[in-house]
Amino acid sequence: MEANELAMEFSSDVWPDWCPGCGNFGIFTALKQALKEAGVEKEKFILVSGIGCSGKIAHFVNVSGVHTLHGRAIPFATGIKASNPSLHVMVHGGDGDLLGIGMGHFVALGRRNAEILVVVHNNGVYGLTKGQASPTLALGTKTKSQAFPNINQAVNPILLGMAAGYTFLARGYAYNIEHLKRLFVEGLSHKGSGILEIIQPCVTWNNIVTMDWVAKNTYYLKDWDPLLNDLGQANEKKKRIMDLENGEKKALGIFLKDLTKKTHAEMVASINKAYLEHPPAEQGLLTNGEIPKLDINRVLQKYSL
Amino acid sequence: MDLNIIVGGPQGGGIETAGLLAIRACANQGLEVFAAREYHSNIKGKHSYSHIRTSDKEIGSIRYPVDALGVLDAESLATHFKELKKGGLLVHDTALASKSLLKIPSMEKEKVHRLRKDLEENKVGESVAQLDDWLSKKGIRVLSLPFSKLLVEADVATPLIDKTMNTAVIGALLHSMGIKQNALEGAVSHLFSNKKEVLEANLRAIQRVCALTRPLDGYIEGKADRANRYLVAGNDAVAIGKLLGGLRFQTYYPITPAADESFVLEQATEIYCPNGKLLGPPLVIQAEDEIAAVTMAIGGALTGARTATSTSGPGFSLMIEALGWAGNCEVPLVITMYQRGGPSTGLPTRNSQSDLMFAIHGGHGEFARIVLASGDHSEAAYDAIKCMNYAEEFQVPVIHLLDKGIANCLTTIKEIPMVTINQGTRYTRPESEYKRFKFTSSGISPRAFLGEALMWYTGDEHDEWGHISEDSINRIQMYRKRIEKSRLILSRVPEEDKAVLFGSENYDDLIITWGICKGAVVDALDSINEGDRKVAVLQVRMMEPFPSEIVRKFTGRASRLISVEGNYMGMLAELVEGKCKVDIPNRILKFTGRLISEDEVVHAYKRLKDEPRIILDGGE
Numbered sequence: 001m002e003a004n005e006l007a008m009e010f011s012s013d014v015w016p017d018w019c020p021g022c023g024n025f026g027i028f029t030a031l032k033q034a035l036k037e038a039g040v041e042k043e044k045f046i047l048v049s050g051i052g053c054s055g056k057i058a059h060f061v062n063v064s065g066v067h068t069l070h071g072r073a074i075p076f077a078t079g080i081k082a083s084n085p086s087l088h089v090m091v092h093g094g095d096g097d098l099l100g101i102g103m104g105h106f107v108a109l110g111r112r113n114a115e116i117l118v119v120v121h122n123n124g125v126y127g128l129t130k131g132q133a134s135p136t137l138a139l140g141t142k143t144k145s146q147a148f149p150n151i152n153q154a155v156n157p158i159l160l161g162m163a164a165g166y167t168f169l170a171r172g173y174a175y176n177i178e179h180l181k182r183l184f185v186e187g188l189s190h191k192g193s194g195i196l197e198i199i200q201p202c203v204t205w206n207n208i209v210t211m212d213w214v215a216k217n218t219y220y221l222k223d224w225d226p227l228l229n230d231l232g233q234a235n236e237k238k239k240r241i242m243d244l245e246n247g248e249k250k251a252l253g254i255f256l257k258d259l260t261k262k263t264h265a266e267m268v269a270s271i272n273k274a275y276l277e278h279p280p281a282e283q284g285l286l287t288n289g290e291i292p293k294l295d296i297n298r299v300l301q302k303y304s305l
Numbered sequence: 306m307d308l309n310i311i312v313g314g315p316q317g318g319g320i321e322t323a324g325l326l327a328i329r330a331c332a333n334q335g336l337e338v339f340a341a342r343e344y345h346s347n348i349k350g351k352h353s354y355s356h357i358r359t360s361d362k363e364i365g366s367i368r369y370p371v372d373a374l375g376v377l378d379a380e381s382l383a384t385h386f387k388e389l390k391k392g393g394l395l396v397h398d399t400a401l402a403s404k405s406l407l408k409i410p411s412m413e414k415e416k417v418h419r420l421r422k423d424l425e426e427n428k429v430g431e432s433v434a435q436l437d438d439w440l441s442k443k444g445i446r447v448l449s450l451p452f453s454k455l456l457v458e459a460d461v462a463t464p465l466i467d468k469t470m471n472t473a474v475i476g477a478l479l480h481s482m483g484i485k486q487n488a489l490e491g492a493v494s495h496l497f498s499n500k501k502e503v504l505e506a507n508l509r510a511i512q513r514v515c516a517l518t519r520p521l522d523g524y525i526e527g528k529a530d531r532a533n534r535y536l537v538a539g540n541d542a543v544a545i546g547k548l549l550g551g552l553r554f555q556t557y558y559p560i561t562p563a564a565d566e567s568f569v570l571e572q573a574t575e576i577y578c579p580n581g582k583l584l585g586p587p588l589v590i591q592a593e594d595e596i597a598a599v600t601m602a603i604g605g606a607l608t609g610a611r612t613a614t615s616t617s618g619p620g621f622s623l624m625i626e627a628l629g630w631a632g633n634c635e636v637p638l639v640i641t642m643y644q645r646g647g648p649s650t651g652l653p654t655r656n657s658q659s660d661l662m663f664a665i666h667g668g669h670g671e672f673a674r675i676v677l678a679s680g681d682h683s684e685a686a687y688d689a690i691k692c693m694n695y696a697e698e699f700q701v702p703v704i705h706l707l708d709k710g711i712a713n714c715l716t717t718i719k720e721i722p723m724v725t726i727n728q729g730t731r732y733t734r735p736e737s738e739y740k741r742f743k744f745t746s747s748g749i750s751p752r753a754f755l756g757e758a759l760m761w762y763t764g765d766e767h768d769e770w771g772h773i774s775e776d777s778i779n780r781i782q783m784y785r786k787r788i789e790k791s792r793l794i795l796s797r798v799p800e801e802d803k804a805v806l807f808g809s810e811n812y813d814d815l816i817i818t819w820g821i822c823k824g825a826v827v828d829a830l831d832s833i834n835e836g837d838r839k840v841a842v843l844q845v846r847m848m849e850p851f852p853s854e855i856v857r858k859f860t861g862r863a864s865r866l867i868s869v870e871g872n873y874m875g876m877l878a879e880l881v882e883g884k885c886k887v888d889i890p891n892r893i894l895k896f897t898g899r900l901i902s903e904d905e906v907v908h909a910y911k912r913l914k915d916e917p918r919i920i921l922d923g924g925e
Contacts, residue, residue, distance in 0.1 A: 058763070064760050065771075067765070068600065069600065069626055075593075075597035075604070076604040080608055082601070082604075082605065083588070083604065083605035087756050104597070107593075272585045278585065279588075286611075288726055295576065295581075300545065304535055305534045305536060
């Protein structure tokens with residue numbers, strides 16, 4: 001309770017309009033506590049979200065929020081981070097947003113390894129349009145808003161993220177705030193693209209993934225070391241994550257913290273030496289009301305007669 | 306002096322280089338130059354060509370018939386022989402003589418069909434040699450040389466012979482047309498300066514063919530000043546403008562004819578800060594699709610970086626949802642949009658001006674935007690800077706509208722544009738809390754960048770803080786704030802960025818045009834004015850918000866209005882009709898994907914009295 005009160009400074013003055021009992025409240029609380037614990041500078045922290053119930057979180061947290069388009073939070077965030085690497089950038093989106101309409105970007109961010117934590121609010125349904133099946137809903141499942149059982153296979157965000165190259169993989173549960181907060185704090189400090197999948201009961205539309213279901217079908221990772229700092233161990237680590245994910249129950253905790261890969265910013269800087277010193281958002285290269293004084297004469301040479 | 310030359314060959318066979326060589330050689334000799342490049346959506350084997358025009362006066366278009374034709378294959382001859390003027394020069398390798406013109410696998414069947422008919426009607430056999438004979442009788446000067454053999458004699462290494470054939474053919478052609486050996490050598494030296502062995506082979510090829518040919522009508526001489534001139538394609542011009550104007554972040558997804566611009570930007574490694582320190586190139590990200598390209602660019606713009614994304618019609622289609630987001634969130638986003646033939650994949654490598662209405666109207670809902678259309682390479686560079694300025698000054702998305710014609714044509718720009726930077730109203734940290742969408746008398750809220758203050762953005766309707774609001778009264782205020790910026794834009798943008806008149810202010814006929822067509826119409830103006838009516842040209846540059854007042858001022862003085870455009874509808878004509886309440890029954894239109902040439906404008910203008918709507922079909 002004390003931590004919760006302390007985290008109030010990370011609440012904006014906008015009323016969170018999620019359904020009473022929504023898993024998003026747990027995510028919201030854990031996030032605020034994590035931001036407090038990590039001591040983030042509010043103006044330097046950019047929360048980028050997609051569309052749907054999850055997307056609204058950008059307005060409720062008292063950091064700068066960019067509430068974007070359905071499926072597109074990741075490329076917005078990538079542009080922000082790439083232009084100003086000094087900002088902290090976190091993405092929030094639903095399973096439909098990030099793994100349905102936005103799947104291409106989800107994969108692309110893993111390939112880039114930009115320092116962005118993607119938080120997947122996984123409730124198995126499209127909540128804000130009244131509960132249609134999402135890409136993470138299990139085959140054959142029929143929630144109360146569907147006319148027929150789901151005929152599509154589900155995607156696993158952790159395994160997809162691993163295949164795409166994400167270097168931080170974790171799964172939490174919306175109602176275990178203390179555990180989720182720790183995942184947020186770990187994810188925030190990770191240097192690379194990360195996925196934090198959160199099992200989030202949708203109390204209104206998903207009558208399958210309930211608190212009871214979660215209690216029976218999940219377990220917490222114990223004696224599992226997520227750290228990977230030796231490329232030679234990568235295959236073995238990934239095989240073991242596959243094994244975990246092929247189990248009957250879903251594991252909660254941090255699967256992978258891979259420190260063997262360069263970040264997007266480091267990769268850019270390896271080609272463009274001045275990138276980190278002069279990132280695109282650097283001010284002062286131009287002066288309002290004056291002719292630009294950037295020297296491009298060497299570039300012009302190849303065109304001169 | 307006004308020479309038109311076509312050099313054609315299979316794609317991947319060095320035609321691009323031959324065209325560059327020709328245009329640089331002519332420019333080296335002090336001539337004005339303009340070159341069009343036509344190619345298929347194909348990497349190797351299909352027909353491509355460069356149409357190079359060189360003159361002692363400034364030019365912005367190509368003209369038919371041509372004075373010389375150099376071909377590397379039989380298809381190029383089959384395609385272009387009819388475009389040669391009487392007395393013109395044809396150059397090819399003697400090895401082509403036995404080739405059949407009707408059995409070329411890469412030739413499209415429609416073209417073969419037309420050619421067969423032509424040959425039959427003129428009683429010409431189907432071999433190159435037979436066509437050569439017929440052309441000679443018609444007054445064409447045929448120069449058939451054993452280029453492979455000549456290259457062997459010139460000690461060009463065997464693996465380089467095929468690769469030097471283009472230089473040999475274009476060298477022989479240009480020397481015969483009066484371009485001096487040293488101008489050709491200068492061009493070759495520039496093109497191959499990084500490859501010693503290739504350079505030497507090409508120089509030997511030039512020397513060999515110059516020794517064997519002579520200028521048919523003497524050497525030609527130009528007086529154009531070469532200092533501070535830059536030979537560029539439109540893609541280069543836009544990139545140069547962006548670099549000068551402080552662009553630091555560009556995103557793109559590969560698409561013709563836009564991608565070359567991004568290559569120039571990412572390779573612009575040697576940019577220096579005002580204090581002399583290395584700054585390096587802008588960050589260029591090749592995104593996973595155009596949706597990512599535009600949304601990354603928006604993200605960049607929110608951080609204060611001067612940001613653009615560059616695309617063509619199909620990519621722009623994918624960007625539209627995000628364009629609306631940028632409009633709603635008042636983001637200074639620049640989209641550089643090169644039109645090509647549509648709909649769908651259409652003619653991916655050909656010219657078109659059929660996206661005017663799309664650029665103006667694309668997107669759901671209503672929001673302010675600027676659409677600025679450049680008409681030549683100098684404007685393209687200048688407008689690239691202006692677009693970034695306007696985006697920041699008015700906090701609106703800006704679409705810089707170009708076309709494949711400008712993107713790929715080559716010409717010289719006389720000077721690098723000098724444009725004063727305008728970054729708009731910036732936020733300075735006050736005591737009170739920051740409101741990103743603060744209501745102000747101008748409608749422009751002081752802009753803070755992400756990282757400078759707390760702020761919120763949403764695609765939903767929002768309040769002054771940027772939080773979602775569905776309140777009716779806020780809706781009216783915020784809606785008006787966003788959309789009524791159009792009036793401010795119209796009042797602040799100078800007239801020269803809106804519409805430009807060419808020719809005398811005293812006219813009977815006014816030709817309204819835009820984009821790449823401007824060059825052909827302006828070039829045609831002298832010939833057109835030889836008739837009994839006085840004619841002027843109005844180039845419209847700002848398409849949105851539409852400068853109705855200025856355009857009406859010009860249309861009001863004319864007794865007859867004519868539009869010249871690269872589309873079927875006459876989109877600019879429709880726009881002017883609607884906005885200025887005038888009638889434009891006369892339309893000269895072309896949608897084959899090929900450029901409108903100067904001669905086409907001249908002839909079409911004469912036909913207008915019998916035929917108000919003319920569809921042009923010139924060029925291959």
